[in-house]
Amino acid sequence: VAQLVNKPKTNLGPGFWPVTIFLAALAIVSDYYVIVTPLSNFLPEAAVPADQIDALFKFLTVVGNAIFIYVVGYVVYFSIAFRRPKNAPANTIGIQIHDQPQLEFWWTLIPTLLIVALAIFSVVIWKGLQQTQGDVLTMEAIGHQFYFEFRYPKLKASVRDEMHIPVNTPITLHVTAADVLHGFWVPEVRVKADMVPGLVNTLRFTPTTIGQYRIICTEYCGSSHGKMIAKLYIDSQQDFGKWFAKEANIAASGGGGAAVALTSGQKDKGQALFGQKCSSCHSVGPYNQIIVGPGLGHLFNDTEHKQLVDGKDVTPENIAYILHNGYQGQFNGHAAVMPSAQANAISNEDIANLTAYLVSLSK
Amino acid sequence: MAVATRPSAPHAVLDHIHPEPESFVRKYIFSIDHKVIGIQYMVVGLIFFVISGLLAEVIRVQLLHPDGRFLGGEQYNQVYTMHGSAMVWLVIIPLVTGGFGNFIMPLMIGARDVAFPWLNMASFWMFPPAGLLLFGSFLVGAPDAGWTEYPPISLLGPPGTSMWCAAIFLIGISSTLTGINFLVTILKMRAPGMTFTRMPLFVWAQIATAALSMVATTALAGALAALFIERQFGVPFYDPAKGGSPLLWQHMFWFYSHPAVYIMILPAFGIISEVLPTFARKPIFGYKMIAFSSVAIALLGFMVWAHHMFTSGMVPWLQLPFMILTMIVAIPTGVKIFGWVATLWGGSINFSSAMLFAVGFILTFTLGGITGVYLAAVPVDLHAHGTYFIVAHFHYVLFGGSVFGIFAGLYYWWPKITGRMMNETLGKWHFWTAFISFNCTFLPMHWLGLLGMPRRVAVYDPQFTFWNQFASVSSFVLAASTLLLFYNMANSLARGKKAGPNPWGGRTLEWMISSPPPYYNFKKVPAVLGLPYDFGNPLPYLGLDNPQAEAATPAQTGQPAVAH
Numbered sequence: 001v002a003q004l005v006n007k008p009k010t011n012l013g014p015g016f017w018p019v020t021i022f023l024a025a026l027a028i029v030s031d032y033y034v035i036v037t038p039l040s041n042f043l044p045e046a047a048v049p050a051d052q053i054d055a056l057f058k059f060l061t062v063v064g065n066a067i068f069i070y071v072v073g074y075v076v077y078f079s080i081a082f083r084r085p086k087n088a089p090a091n092t093i094g095i096q097i098h099d100q101p102q103l104e105f106w107w108t109l110i111p112t113l114l115i116v117a118l119a120i121f122s123v124v125i126w127k128g129l130q131q132t133q134g135d136v137l138t139m140e141a142i143g144h145q146f147y148f149e150f151r152y153p154k155l156k157a158s159v160r161d162e163m164h165i166p167v168n169t170p171i172t173l174h175v176t177a178a179d180v181l182h183g184f185w186v187p188e189v190r191v192k193a194d195m196v197p198g199l200v201n202t203l204r205f206t207p208t209t210i211g212q213y214r215i216i217c218t219e220y221c222g223s224s225h226g227k228m229i230a231k232l233y234i235d236s237q238q239d240f241g242k243w244f245a246k247e248a249n250i251a252a253s254g255g256g257g258a259a260v261a262l263t264s265g266q267k268d269k270g271q272a273l274f275g276q277k278c279s280s281c282h283s284v285g286p287y288n289q290i291i292v293g294p295g296l297g298h299l300f301n302d303t304e305h306k307q308l309v310d311g312k313d314v315t316p317e318n319i320a321y322i323l324h325n326g327y328q329g330q331f332n333g334h335a336a337v338m339p340s341a342q343a344n345a346i347s348n349e350d351i352a353n354l355t356a357y358l359v360s361l362s363k
Numbered sequence: 364m365a366v367a368t369r370p371s372a373p374h375a376v377l378d379h380i381h382p383e384p385e386s387f388v389r390k391y392i393f394s395i396d397h398k399v400i401g402i403q404y405m406v407v408g409l410i411f412f413v414i415s416g417l418l419a420e421v422i423r424v425q426l427l428h429p430d431g432r433f434l435g436g437e438q439y440n441q442v443y444t445m446h447g448s449a450m451v452w453l454v455i456i457p458l459v460t461g462g463f464g465n466f467i468m469p470l471m472i473g474a475r476d477v478a479f480p481w482l483n484m485a486s487f488w489m490f491p492p493a494g495l496l497l498f499g500s501f502l503v504g505a506p507d508a509g510w511t512e513y514p515p516i517s518l519l520g521p522p523g524t525s526m527w528c529a530a531i532f533l534i535g536i537s538s539t540l541t542g543i544n545f546l547v548t549i550l551k552m553r554a555p556g557m558t559f560t561r562m563p564l565f566v567w568a569q570i571a572t573a574a575l576s577m578v579a580t581t582a583l584a585g586a587l588a589a590l591f592i593e594r595q596f597g598v599p600f601y602d603p604a605k606g607g608s609p610l611l612w613q614h615m616f617w618f619y620s621h622p623a624v625y626i627m628i629l630p631a632f633g634i635i636s637e638v639l640p641t642f643a644r645k646p647i648f649g650y651k652m653i654a655f656s657s658v659a660i661a662l663l664g665f666m667v668w669a670h671h672m673f674t675s676g677m678v679p680w681l682q683l684p685f686m687i688l689t690m691i692v693a694i695p696t697g698v699k700i701f702g703w704v705a706t707l708w709g710g711s712i713n714f715s716s717a718m719l720f721a722v723g724f725i726l727t728f729t730l731g732g733i734t735g736v737y738l739a740a741v742p743v744d745l746h747a748h749g750t751y752f753i754v755a756h757f758h759y760v761l762f763g764g765s766v767f768g769i770f771a772g773l774y775y776w777w778p779k780i781t782g783r784m785m786n787e788t789l790g791k792w793h794f795w796t797a798f799i800s801f802n803c804t805f806l807p808m809h810w811l812g813l814l815g816m817p818r819r820v821a822v823y824d825p826q827f828t829f830w831n832q833f834a835s836v837s838s839f840v841l842a843a844s845t846l847l848l849f850y851n852m853a854n855s856l857a858r859g860k861k862a863g864p865n866p867w868g869g870r871t872l873e874w875m876i877s878s879p880p881p882y883y884n885f886k887k888v889p890a891v892l893g894l895p896y897d898f899g900n901p902l903p904y905l906g907l908d909n910p911q912a913e914a915a916t917p918a919q920t921g922q923p924a925v926a927h
Contacts, residue, residue: 011709012708013708013709042810042813042814043813043814043815049742052742053742053743053745053746056740056742056743057737057743057746060736060737060740060743064733064734064736064737067697067729067733068729068730068733071700071701071704071725071726071729072726072729074704074707074708075704075707075722075725075726078704078707078708078710078712079707079712079714079722082643082707082708082709082710082711082712083712083714084644084711084712084713088711090868092644092711093644093645093711093898093899094643094644094645094709094710094711094712094898095645095708095709095710096645096646096897096898096899096900097645097646097648097709098646098648098649098650098896099648099649099650099651099652100648100649100705103705104649104652104698104701104702107697107698107701108652108694108697108698111693111694111697111698112694115690115691115693115694118690118736118740119686119687119690122686122690122740122741122742123683123686125742126682126683126686126741126742129742129745130679179515180515180516180519181513181515181516181609183674183749183817185749185750185817187746187814187815190745190746191745191746192674192745192746192748192749193674193676193745194674194675194676196603196609196610196675196676197515197603197604197609198603198604198608198609199603199609199610199676201674201676214815214824216815216817217817218674218748218749218750218817218818219513219749220440220508220509220513220516220819221516222436222516223435223436223437223440223507224436225436225440225819225820225821226431226436226817226819226820226821226822226823227436227822334519335516335519
């Protein structure tokens, strides 16, 4: 035993170096495959920082893979090689070695150098993420329970659940939230920012690949958090121009088709539409007959609820306002959301018809 | 001779033994004996482990289908919030500190109890009420914003969210008091001759953990009090609409909760560092490096909290120091792992159930550690934050790390705690089923997250269906494998073989006394001459006059254990 303590290097055991070389080969081969396999095979890269982030990811995988192979390899090899034989006397002991300063020096120094390399590489890529290029499109994304709202410069109305951006144009995206925390993540772009009420965070990226992607909310935001997904369209410059012109037109005309007088509403049409669009959440009974939202049958003669859910007086105009804009806020002691006309896909004419129907129920 | 080696120890004080209390209540319920309190922590912690584990299975049942047919969004959110909260605060932290720390640490340092036994009892008795308060929140509407309870949504959450605040506040006070208690115990009550560099590594882990608990938990207590006050009385701390800051909570929460990760893992490191030498029949490799790295990890643990917040919004340059400090944590962690691997080399390894879990721990924890470095790198974190990659990472650290450490500790110290052996065949079945099903459950979550599945969702994109179902089915096997452990424990209590004082041939002080240990632990406090890991050498203790230890050890250690 004393001899082994003095000369540990010469007594590593017959299998040690073959195993070490085998593990090296395994690490080299698997690292080679990590290096030559584009990560876009698994998840497309749709914007500029994605390739850089993937390069850093690969660096981490190459190093981590080699370390992991050695740890697992040695643990398995030592477990087999130094397993106590079944018939070994109970007092068999292992080699009484306490440490090996040289070995400990190297296995501290090498990881330290790898960490230094990783830190430098990470800072370089990080710096790239902070830079703004010349001609940028600066826009805003706002998280709501449970949808994304997008605002463009020179576009009066905001756009919901669809984000269009032109390819090869640097984007500066300011994100915030209207109610609770949300997150903005496009896996194919590889970047993410939390949407924090009262705070503006900024993402910068340059879309490179035309296509349709998913914008995913990544901070818990309530019961429908998992369903809070919007579409990102990376359009050609032309398609983006067309889409933008169309949106600008809609915005100019008052946001959602031609203006319609409320008095022109027909309650029969409204009743039919109520069955299709509203009745899964609202009854036509009294307020307390709640499905998801309040019952709407007694809007004008309810002595307990003299205001609408948003605190405004009960008038046809204010009813139409909620139908058009939706509602977010407190209802029945918890946070509640009613979708807007755009989300419900109802026109201004539909709003007039629905208002006429709701008025007719109690007036 | 023994007396002569303890120059500073007044003989009369050390040899005075308090009588054991007579009444049932003082003996088993409101006991001030660290061993009884340790067992109380373990029993209550394991009950909560079963409940929280079942909640995890409910999560996996929900995720069998991409459109989540099992629960509505709200119930689902409550289930994973309670699973996470309970596993962290009611299971892992109480088991590794209150459980193993209480039972084992005083024995290991040759003490008759902790420094403040009454405080210890008070600490324990905050734990079951905190658990009842937490699980009681299901009756009024359980919290649903995840175990991190980020405002502003946690301000709007169900009434149970306030109960959650109170419960975690209570368990936090308990944890702080235990930290103070253990710190004083280890600093002041070690047996004569047990210098810092002769302390078993489990004790090193406990002193680092105690310091973390004592300092960090106060930040959490402040954050929780503010959340509670804002919810109940409307004083704005976090609501941005009233001038509060949601990020204030995140900073205070993670200033505690990152150290909390080390509170959960350092004692597991300590357990592994005891189990490996005992079953490899070798000294731990690089004792000083492993001890020092525990302290380094604890210190660094206070300087890395904002790496949980890279996407939350902070001055961009501030990301860099947090990134680099976090990466540095990998160095002491690597040193530990390499030391454990080297401990296996040249051993005479007996693969008992405890040893299997310790070796399995090295593998799973290494993977969890490596993915932690990915998350430290800000650009990669911008992609991986808030996804299933995170879920995979922290389950590799907390299940593959802490819980495997708890399992290893249970199999290792069970004979000491109960005086009876567990069935080793069943234990090995438990290990293999748990190890395989654990990896099958959590490994796929790495790529699920990287490919686009966010965490905390009740529904998911159908492209992820296969691997979610694979993980769910594996998790059912994992739950079933845990039943083997519970059956083994019950079976051992009912008809397990008598263990004797030292069934594994351990050399730390707890193995030198009978199993279960007598009320006073050590009739005469021993003097310590060296490290406990020199197998084949005479035991480094003087003045041990317990004949049972001497009778049991020779066959195991190869040397007569007669104390000089």
